[in-house]
Amino acid sequence: MMTYWSHQSISPVISAIFLAPLLFGVINWIKAFLSGRRGAPWLQPYFDLWKLMRKSAVYSRTTTWIFRAGPLVGLGAILTAAMIMPMGNIPALVSFPGDFVLFAYLLALGRFFTIIAALDTGSSFQGMGASREAYFSALSEPALLLALTAVARRTGSNSLSGMYEVLSSGSWALVSPAMVLVFIAIFIVFLTENARIPVDDPTTHLELTMIHEVMVLDHGGPDLAFINYGAALKMWILGQLLIGIVNPVHTGIMWLNQTISIVVSLSGPAIAVGLIEFSMARLRLKRVPQLLVAAGIFSVLALIMELR
């Protein structure tokens, strides 16, 4: 097993841990700005997390340890995934051949615990949300894995750090129709995993239409803070996955590289998500699987184009 370490590798993890909630703040600000409102301050997600951390959790008597373990395992899985996620050409803290499979399954582990914690409450609404989440993620997981396999094939490296080091070599020489397909597929997975608009509406008030929100209804206090922080981290690292493909930063100066990467990874996904949420409504639940199968088809096509 090859593991390499360099002093700058700490920066992707540190920036993810500290800047992830800011992403939500920027998205909400963009949405408010586009619809002509003033919007909450950018730091609002931090205030919310701080408020939740000071509260105490309330547990229903019907729940077991699974319900309490859910938020912890979810956050732990995402933090671990953040360790193996590089930032452009800055390698990740830990990297080894095949770590992209671990990455996909860390996301799946977090999701699995969210689902069984939701089922543990015995509430029918939560069961419904859990069933939808399981269905949609069963369709989005192959799309993500196949897309990453296509990238691995393209770049000739099977660790995330290696892949993104080749991709962000300072030019778009590697761009091919297949990589465009990979980008679209990963973007759909990004929207699904983060429960954003064409798939799920994070601001909905009706339990019947919720997917992710309904599963965490019973969590409160620090548990909810963990869940919200985990969601922000998930969005940050999946955003890295996307940005690494399209942003070939390579200035030669390390601190400049890092600053550009951080600015782009804050603004890129935030602007994309903000624009989408401003301009379109969510899809009908029956149409969502079609979107996810389409993402899968994009990945398969990309892989086929790369395998020739």
Place this chain on the structure above:
Amino acid sequence: MNNWIDLLIILLILSNFVMLGSSRLAVCIRTLAIQGILLGILPLMIDRQDLVLHTTLVSIGALIIKGIVFPWLLFKVLRRIGIRREIEPFVGYVPSLFIGLAGLIVSLYIGSKLDFPAPESVADVIPLSLFSILAGLFLLTTRKKALSMVMGYLVLENGIYAFGSVVLNKVPVIVELGVLLDALVAVFIMGIATYHINREFDHIDVNRLDNLKG
């Protein structure tokens, strides 16, 4: 630039998936128009080094007939019969997409086994055309509306045309143009037939035509 042929092939494959997964007939007709235009460009891309008059002629003919005349005819029928979408095909849309994926893999396998005297750069057109033929057959057999069946037939025809475009230099121009005209007449007649079925029975659900048997 091989990338451009790749891009065309990817777009054509995706347009087939749109045909398989979309319930709105207007979307299907527009996709068919795009497919026709892309197919018209395809032979020009393949033979860019030695662009002969014959290839250009057939390509322009295909582009006009497949990209403009067919969609125009189909939209005319669509307006006359006043239906918007295919309701309840025999196989649902998500399963259709999965079957389409299976069909794509099968056609890639057959394409790789087929020992066909084609230049290296166009080797990918053969799986594409096989996939179009399979997708067209699938649409023909699983959709209930007569108009969707016409579109299935056109996807099938597009597949055959894509196959022909690989060997275009070897097929006499008169044969190619004859096939195009045949397809045109077929769509024309099917459009009229669909209109008459609709006027006679107030629907174009082919499944219910079975009831007519004495």
